[in-house]
Amino acid sequence: MRFLSETESAALVTEELAYDAVRAALVAAVDPASTTFPALPAHGSLPHNRFTMKSASAHDVAGVKIGSYWPDNTDIPRHNSTILLIDQETGRIAAVVEAGTVNAYRTAAADAVAADTLARQDATTLTVFGTGHQARYECTAVARIRPIDTVHVVARTPAHGADMVEHLAAKGLKATVTPAEEAVRAADIVVTATTARSPLFDAAWVRPGTHLASMGSDARGKQELPPALLATAALFCDLPAQSTTIGEFQHALARPVTALGDVLAGRAPGRHDDDTVTVFDSSGIALQDLYVATALLALSRT
């Protein structure tokens, strides 16, 4: 069994590696030979400490990602991830990859692939809701694939906002803390990376041509986007079955939802024109983790 520690995987992962692996996974996810099994939520000795098993198989890989959320953690991350690959020849565990940092890259890469596929080519203004760990990865991943020159940070507290602006500046991104309405009205791309369970903004603020991505943590009850937006925008996600049960599209059940993999594979249209409002919901699928882990293991051999 091969093992990559958190330190090793965090040192190996890059935005490029995550982007390529996640893109391949999104295409593989819509292959009829692939299966994404239902996410299984569980919990620790204390029921508020939660872990979820997400498993999948494709023609070339099968395995499990165990994601944990220990809300009482203070000096260490609350979220952790471990990816297990199963040897398809023997059925034994082929590799264990600790993937806490990797998971942040993986999640942001899904957003980047979606924005690269769906956002206007001339998108320069990014608005992000949320100031947490994940929100920061989202900004740099999106800035890699579009000529972002302004980031509007919508923060629940000025201190959190200022801290994030400083962080983004260190990454070379010009950012400001901006009120929600002004930030949404100015945005070419809106990313929500919060734990919200009710809409974060008004659909009327969204201008034509905007691309929006809901990246927040998934659970029944998840809601970051306004229903009026979901009622009119073109809807895309990683895995429709999952997005409509634990993702944002719980609130858009009557609308057609397109798998991003079908757009990537050329089987479904993406953005219609420069005025289309596109929404991508990322619920996170195990094939992304399995492909990223496979890429990390290949890289660690070189």
Add this chain to the structure above:
Amino acid sequence: MRFLSETESAALVTEELAYDAVRAALVAAVDPASTTFPALPAHGSLPHNRFTMKSASAHDVAGVKIGSYWPDNTDIPRHNSTILLIDQETGRIAAVVEAGTVNAYRTAAADAVAADTLARQDATTLTVFGTGHQARYECTAVARIRPIDTVHVVARTPAHGADMVEHLAAKGLKATVTPAEEAVRAADIVVTATTARSPLFDAAWVRPGTHLASMGSDARGKQELPPALLATAALFCDLPAQSTTIGEFQHALARPVTALGDVLAGRAPGRHDDDTVTVFDSSGIALQDLYVATALLALSRT
């Protein structure tokens, strides 16, 4: 993260260790502070290669057992198991224990604990259906807790039966290949360890006072025991919710089923008298795996 390889765990495990850990797990499984999460079946790139995630938490442990079944394996085991323990302080994976051989001990230990709790003290004759890997572990585990002087092996082919008799002789057990009816009529304890999906024998052959254990692999459709037996015997299992959905007691839905842990904890009666026919269905619960892994890790430190 700690790691015990298949070689290490197989060298450390003993029938005593498995018995003690499984007994503690059966008691913990009925503690209101414990949760056994639904078993999640998945499959590999080839759909006939299957793996299942079984997860649980108790006051002192939480984690997952990934059990795989690769039917095309020939020179290596078809069944494999890997146990993951989650650090309850941090949510990170604390340990990975490869547990292929350990799983056979764990399964047999559940049978042994049940027989020790439910079988007559003077049980000397053991009948076993099945000649596979698991059937062999069952015989030695039961012989450890009762004064077994005769083992009747019911085999689908004489060659398989002869091979198993030879194996048991090497373990110090006097065994013979015996036809099903004669073997059941003579038995104090009957163990079924097959993949049957229809009854293996006639309920009328079972004499008063017999203890029976169904250890075969679980799935919807599993059936090793005759319905007439399930309609009259006292029924026990590791986890009623699981046993009535994927275990033997799918076929005994209207009857009361007692968790063995409640008997072990003194909260429920076991055998009523020397004429009671007792049936134990082992569907296998993750807490058994987690407790066995914990014991192995403690032993490996010494």
